[in-house]
Amino acid sequence: METRSLLRYVFLLISGLLLLLFTSTWLHLPYTPSDKADFLDCTKYSPWCTSKNRIQSKSGPDQTTTRKPNLRTQLPHHPLDPLTLQEITKTRSILLSHPPFSTTSSFTIHSLVLQEPDKPEVLTWKPGDPIRTRQASVIAILDNQSHILTVDLSSEKITRHDISSASGYPTMTIEDMTTATFAPLVDPIFNRTVRSRGVNLSDLACLPISLGWFGKKEENRRLIKVQCYSMEGTANFYMRPIEGLTVVIDMDTKEVVEISDRGRDIPIPKGADTDYRYAELKNKPLSMRPLNPISIEQPKGPSFEVEDGHRVKWANWEFHMKADPRAGVVISDAKVRDSDSGELRRVMYKGMTSELFVPYMDPTDAWYFKTYMDAGEYGFGLQAMPLDPLNDCPRYAYYMDGVFAAADGKPFVRENMVCVFESYAGEIGWRHAESPITGMGIREVRPKVTLVVRMAASVANYDYIVDWEFQTDGLIRIKVGLSGILMVKGSPYSNLNQVPDHEEMYGTILSENVIGVIHDHYITFYLDMDIDGADNSFVKVNLARQDTDPGESPRRSYLKAKRETAKTEKDAQIKLKLYEPSEFHVINPSKRTRVGNPVGYKVVSAGTAGNLLDPHDPPQLRGAFTNNQIWVTPYNKSEEWAGGLFVYQSKGEDTLAVWSERNRPIENKDIVVWYTLGFHHIPCQEDYPIMPTVSSSFDLKPVNFFNSNPILRAPPNLEKDLPVCTPAASA
Amino acid sequence: METRSLLRYVFLLISGLLLLLFTSTWLHLPYTPSDKADFLDCTKYSPWCTSKNRIQSKSGPDQTTTRKPNLRTQLPHHPLDPLTLQEITKTRSILLSHPPFSTTSSFTIHSLVLQEPDKPEVLTWKPGDPIRTRQASVIAILDNQSHILTVDLSSEKITRHDISSASGYPTMTIEDMTTATFAPLVDPIFNRTVRSRGVNLSDLACLPISLGWFGKKEENRRLIKVQCYSMEGTANFYMRPIEGLTVVIDMDTKEVVEISDRGRDIPIPKGADTDYRYAELKNKPLSMRPLNPISIEQPKGPSFEVEDGHRVKWANWEFHMKADPRAGVVISDAKVRDSDSGELRRVMYKGMTSELFVPYMDPTDAWYFKTYMDAGEYGFGLQAMPLDPLNDCPRYAYYMDGVFAAADGKPFVRENMVCVFESYAGEIGWRHAESPITGMGIREVRPKVTLVVRMAASVANYDYIVDWEFQTDGLIRIKVGLSGILMVKGSPYSNLNQVPDHEEMYGTILSENVIGVIHDHYITFYLDMDIDGADNSFVKVNLARQDTDPGESPRRSYLKAKRETAKTEKDAQIKLKLYEPSEFHVINPSKRTRVGNPVGYKVVSAGTAGNLLDPHDPPQLRGAFTNNQIWVTPYNKSEEWAGGLFVYQSKGEDTLAVWSERNRPIENKDIVVWYTLGFHHIPCQEDYPIMPTVSSSFDLKPVNFFNSNPILRAPPNLEKDLPVCTPAASA
The missing domain is CATH 3.10.450.40 (Nuclear Transport Factor 2; Chain: A,)
Structure with missing residues (x-):
């Protein structure tokens, strides 16, 4: 043996x-x-x-009218399009002719992605214009040093070559x-x-x-x-x-x-x-009535187009999407059409998952260090595997591939990494029926159809489903679903009744000798909001109790809204408070609606969790970007990754929390909003051996952005327009 | 003129x-x-x-395989079935032969509904058994007095006749x-x-x-x-x-x-x-790309059955549903099939909207009193109008009618008041893909299909959409959508720049001379949980920071779960706290899983709002049931309406808050959980002239109720099973 x-x-x-x-x-x-x-x-x-x-997976069925581009011949069509296969190859060959990379093969490429052009260049570009600047940003390790390079693809020159002095290492x-x-x-x-x-x-x-x-x-x-x-x-x-x-x-x-x-x-x-x-x-009994087939059907095809593989046009929305090895999906230049003027109006310049932080709650030898930062350590996009057509995304989805570089700088394709589809769940966009009180016999209801951009990252055991959901009423919902498999701990106990101290288990007994260890998940989003332009302000609209004066009113109290504009970063370090509620508006102080309200979007929290770890705990120093749910920073091209550019083994000296402490002015500036969605997870037996999806979300929602409800004129569903369906031939 | x-x-x-x-x-x-x-x-x-x-509206298209019962001949088939047309008529005639109602016509019937039999009678009943007890509960006003009667339909006798001495009046x-x-x-x-x-x-x-x-x-x-x-x-x-x-x-x-x-x-x-x-x-321009038809299609029909108009069977769920003039929809005797043993297990004996509280935040003469309690004052079910097929509910929905009594005691029918449908939005029940780290090439994904019971109440201007959504993983999501039309205030101002003090507007200027007044919405649910039986306990599982001892661990802190069983009602007066997080379990202390965890369900909050009004403000005395988000009371047949049985003009002496102060024992008892879902609403221009739906929800979620994930064996979607659809003939 x-x-x-x-x-x-x-x-x-x-x-x-x-x-x-x-x-x-x-x-x-x-x-x-x-x-x-x-x-x-x-x-x-x-x-x-x-x-x-x-x-590379097999391609999913292509039921959309939009064809996927041929990656072998694909050229960039938009300044933000990711590097093509050819561009990655070209970047590698430029790099290999540049010392010290020309004289050694003992280096590894940890990142090789588009260096995005400056905002003005992107914003002035129009379809049909030439793509002027194509640069690659490269991070490589050579002799235990992290090299940061910019490779200009037109001049074939390296225009930046720095060696990092920060404590951390690049993404593995x-x-x-x-x-x-x-x-x-x-x-x-x-x-x-x-x-x-x-x-x-x-x-x-x-x-x-x-x-x-x-x-x-x-x-x-x-x-x-x-x-x-x-x-x-x-x-x-x-x-x-x-x-x-x-x-x-x-x-x-x-x-x-x-x-x-x-x-x-x-x-x-x-x-x-x-x-x-x-x-x-499949041959084991199901223990429930089987479900008849059910499907979102659009026999006339979906209503969106994906131009050149990246530019999505749907209903009143237009935006650019790309796959990124670190962030997963990046949504750029999201614009919504004004329901009055018909003009496309800017909402968000760039939105993406910036970092994750997943601390486990067990201080013992084999567990204390499990405090993952999945984007900066593992690559949230690198871990996003091909989606499963019909199950990860419904029929009529469009699938986008990721094109990434391997450690040797050669390109590879992650097929079907992102999907785009329209969703209809039987939800209601708006409705009103006149009640029996007025008896007017009015009943007007509009169905709610949304557009979802989805990816699913499998960071070893866990699966994170990230949705960017666009609504016709102008709302963007960012939703994170957690599924996959728990990280569990072996245990000598096979039943709770053997456990001397239940609190010292650090979790829940899920099965014989298996403990599901308590942990948190924090997902921090980078949201470069540009409401009708780059210069915006962040306004807290606080609802506070106002007591009435004696004799003023039969009421003793009511809630009053007080607006406060954040002047500097520290004014915008926000811990959400259920009993000191506020709305958080990003407004354009230079633009007002017809009746004088500043145009804006608000960040709307739903269920979330606050980080309770000791702020001086080493992992929490590194995960300090989760100390607040909301932060606002002035736009700075080098501040995109909330845990720092080099997260692996870093000490936390380059986090969002550190940047924000500089307390820079943020009023009427190009600002970036950061939102952290949190989950506390005490495992339960239903999570074993694989977890039903748990989701939470937050919204970016127009607030006095439009003059009125932008979907007032949306039509209802009419029987005569709906598809005619028959059961599958196999049935 | x-x-x-x-x-x-x-x-x-x-x-x-x-x-x-x-x-x-x-x-x-x-x-x-x-x-x-x-x-x-x-x-x-x-x-x-x-x-x-x-x-009465026109019937919706009946695309389900389940036929609606004929109301003219309908008999009760289950002890909880609502009073039939004939039973309402019979109740009225018994009442009219009973003094003082036999001698005067100057009374009005404010409520005439089934008096539910005692729990044991309901729980021991089996399909096919005779329905032993049929009683009507009647509330009538005569000479400014509120009469409470019980009419026994078998003996044709009035078995209870009390006159209320409480301050409030019955529902209008x-x-x-x-x-x-x-x-x-x-x-x-x-x-x-x-x-x-x-x-x-x-x-x-x-x-x-x-x-x-x-x-x-x-x-x-x-x-x-x-x-x-x-x-x-x-x-x-x-x-x-x-x-x-x-x-x-x-x-x-x-x-x-x-x-x-x-x-x-x-x-x-x-x-x-x-x-x-x-x-x-419809002839005005839409300002967006039109959407192609999209529909949830099930050409083999839905997977649920509605027996005798009230008993729903779907996947692993069985429950009873009925329309109620005050609560809207009542879900009773909800049971889920165990994925191991195949047995039907009790989860919730009764769930319903108990009361609403909608205080407006304007202390002036024409506004201070607007502090609606829509269920007890207006009848949340009375205001639920016929649903609009294809828009309020998708194709293949089943529609249930409400049968109510008018002021004269005669029955009337509210057709299509409730719908039941299966929803599929492209969501994922569970998934796991092996990552490139392990490279195992596994990708398993299961679609998520749910069953929704929906009604929409139009309390004058506002529309409340209430969904009870059942999931195959055992979760029940209770969701409230707010749409309809704002209650607005006329104003001399046509632009914000004319307003001397923005904070004194009590709201937002929405259009010329129109102010949307700030208000809150609270919807309080009655949830008689019976986890594997009536006797349950309420357990707080608190997550708190635990600091490590010096030398114990490289970690300074982690979160530890501490369980605490509520002994009496005051232990279970819960204000949700983001930074003192807890799970709230309803467990059966007498039943454990295979590995020894007590079986339970947890109440999971999502986005909500806390009530900030002065607790001594007269409206808040009446709405005191919103002082906490969660309360737990011992089951008491007379404590169903959180604002009291007689809410109209009441002083708040019969609310949940008053009952709970009695501090009765609740450990290992038949207990009722109350959950309040809250919304703060600062109107914005997008809400004008009709509001896009805003939703929030909370969940009842199995926690160590099953031995393992109950949908582990659910099948994936396969192309061969899905419907074959063509565009509508009209297209």
Whole structure:
């Protein structure tokens, strides 16, 4: 047994190394799990072996009238269009001819994306105009230093080359993450430990876990912690942790720095009934009446167009969208058509997920460091996998690909990473029926149809569904859904009645020997609002109780609205308060409606959670951008990432919280609003073995932006216009 | 001109009185605006003239497989089925043979509904069993006294007859409301005042406004305030207030008690572009790309059944639903099928809208009293009008009628008052894709389909859309949408730049001479949770920061969950706190999951608003049930209406807040949870002339109720099963 395992391990190691060599010169083949080009049978052996395949899914059905552009020949058509395949290749070749990159191959590309032109250039551009400036922004690591470069694609010159002196490192490459999961296997102690826990090395599945920053011991080299699971008997290895075993790896040298094993007495949970794949479950009883097929149908096609793959036009909205390896989806230059004048009016110059912060609430050895910053550490877009047509997005969705650069600077395609679709849920846009009191017999109701831009990032176990939902009434809803699989902890207990102190479990017992550990999720959005122009102000409209004077009124109290314009950043560090309610308006102080109100949009919170950690706790220093729900900063091209440009192992000296403390003027300036959506998550058994989606959202909502309801003239649904449908032929 | 108006007024008055006489013996004709039976041409003359028609709409298209029962022959099939047409008629005739009702006709029936049997009788009943007990609960006013009666329909006896000694009066009848709007017309001063404001009496539309309670002056008789509008040139008369003119009417004698006119200097707003009817607007330009038809399609039909018009079976849910004149929709005996055992498990015995509270924030003469309690004063169900098929509810909806009693005790039918439909918005039930880190090539996604029970109450200007949404994962979402038309205030100002003090406007200028007054909405729900049985406990699971001891961990802090069971009512008076977060569980302390967690459901708040009024303000004494967001009381059959049984003009001595102060034991008891959903509304121009829907919701969510995710085995959407659709023939 020992010998067989050792042989298998050697085979695995050699195969893995061969695969590494092979893939670095690979063509970008579509991903197919049974592809003959794989050296390893990945359905049988360790799961990470296919991760270098630069995965491409099969295309979804293209039921839209808009055709996807051909990526092989795609040219930029808009100043904000992401770098094309050719442009990435060109950037790489310019870089490779530039010292020191021309003289060594021992560097890795951590980011290679469009350097967006300055706002005025973008805003003055019109369809048909030439695209003047194309620049790439590159972040590379060479000799443990982070290089920041700007590559001008017209002049083929490098116009900026700086070396970062900040504490953090760039976003990991996918290659960093996957090779980290191999690395422990070179260590015999690790392998013995795994086997002593009853796990075959061939059943091992390991995860690379960012380790945050907890002091000097972990500084000055790129470290990562690796924890492993048994995938014996289930695809859902997350539910079978080898608890307490943590390996610290140097990401650059691949060496094992430290092994900690404090879980010897904790059994590997059995993982019974944890597989969630339909192929495994479809013959098991469902325990409920089956649902008849139901579908959002638009046989005349969707009502939106996607020009050149990026410019979306729908109802009264026009905007640009692109995939980004760090942010996921970026919405730019969103404009809405005025219902009176017919003109397109600017609302938001750029909106995106800037950073996430996911602290787990367990201070013990194998858990304390789990304080993920998924965008800056893992790449929120890099982790966004191809969407599943008909399930991730309904029929008639349009799918957009992401084009990203690998660690070697070569481009790869993440197909169907983003979808766009119209949604109708039976909701009501507006309605009024005259009541029996007036008896006027009026009943006017308008259906509510929206346009959704969606992506789903799978940051290892968790799945984040991010929706940008546009409404015809001018509202933009930004919604985050959490699904996927919990990060769980092995436990000696199989029933709560064995647990001596329930509070010391750090979570909920979900199944025999499985604890769902309490954690928070914070998702921080960058919202560069430009209401009818760049110069805007941020106004708090506070509702406060006003007591009446004696004799003034039979009422003793009422609520009064008081407006207060934020002068500087500290005026706009907002902690939401249920009992000191305010509206938060971004207004254009230079433009008023017909009756004199400043035009604006408001940020409307829905359910959210506040961060309660000690602000001096090391993770909270790094996640300090979650100290408030709302911040407002003056526009600064270099302040886009709330946790800092270099987040990995950073000490938190470059966060939104630090920038905001500079207290710069923000009145009548080009301002950026930051909103953090929070969730406290105490797991429950319903989250096991895979979590039903939990969602929350916030809105950007017109407030005296229009002179009146912009959908007053929207038509109702009429029977004669609706589709004629029959059951599927298979039925 | 004066003479013509006077003649018209006399004609109106006589016609109105004739109509009153005529309708009291009327058959229940379907409502048609141009019905020849109308004496008045209501499209031309005052709008309220048809309000006595006991409106019935045309039926919606019946696309469900479930047939609506024939109301003329309908018998009760379940102990909770509402009174049938025949039972209402029988109740009336029993009542009319009982003194003092047998000797006078000068009484009015304010409520005549099923007196629900005791819980054990309902819970032991099985389909096919005889319905043993049928009783009617009647509230009638006679000689200014409120009589409470129980009529036993089997024995044909009155088994209870009490006279209320409480301060308040019963819910108004529709007849109270409509006759109040006529009443000012007998007063020459009123008529002169109206004409002096430039309004023809024939253009007058008046509203009956509950006046709350503000001291002795208004006690001991049923009073109402009437305010009027001009409907000249628009169906949206609400936007043309005759500001400052308030008439106090005695509802029983119909006499004018007092006229206050403090608005002589305020012009009637012109009301340009305020009509919202499609017939008036369809030829005006839309200012946006038109949307192609979009529809939720289920050509194999919906997946739910409605047995005998009231018992809904869908997916893993079964529940009873009925229409109620006060609550609107009542959901009873909701049970969900266990995904392991297949057994139906009890979740909620009864859920309904118990009361609303809508205080306006203007202390001046014509506004201070606007502090509506729409369920207890107006009847939330009485104001729920027929739904508009295809717009209020999508295709394949099932429509349920309400059968209510009029003031004379005769039954009438509110057709299509409630709809039931399946919704699919492209949302995701759960998903997981393996990330590039593991590269396992797994992508499993399940679509989310829900079942919605909807009604829409039009309490004069405002429309409340109430949804009970059932999810297959066991969650119940209760959602309230606000739409309809603002209650606005006339103003001398046509532009904000004329207003000397913006804070003294009590609202926002929406259009020339129109102010949208700030107000709150609170909707309080009665939720008799019965988790696997009646005896439950209420547990707060508080998340609080725990600081680590020195040397314990590199972390300084984390969040720890602490469970605390509420012993008595005061332990469960909950004000939600963003920075002292808790989960609120209703558990069955006698039942545990396989791994030992108590089975439960949690109340999950989303966006809401807290009430900030002075607790000693007279309206807040009456609306004291909004002092907390959550309350828990022991089950008590007489405690169903959070503002008290008799709300109209009550002093607030019978509210949930008063009951809760008794501090009764609630641990391991049959308990009722009360949740209040709040909205602060600072109007904006987009709300003019009709408001885009604003929604909020809260959830009842399983928490360790199931052993694991109950929708693990749900199937994905497959192309082969989906409908085949073509554009409509008309397209």
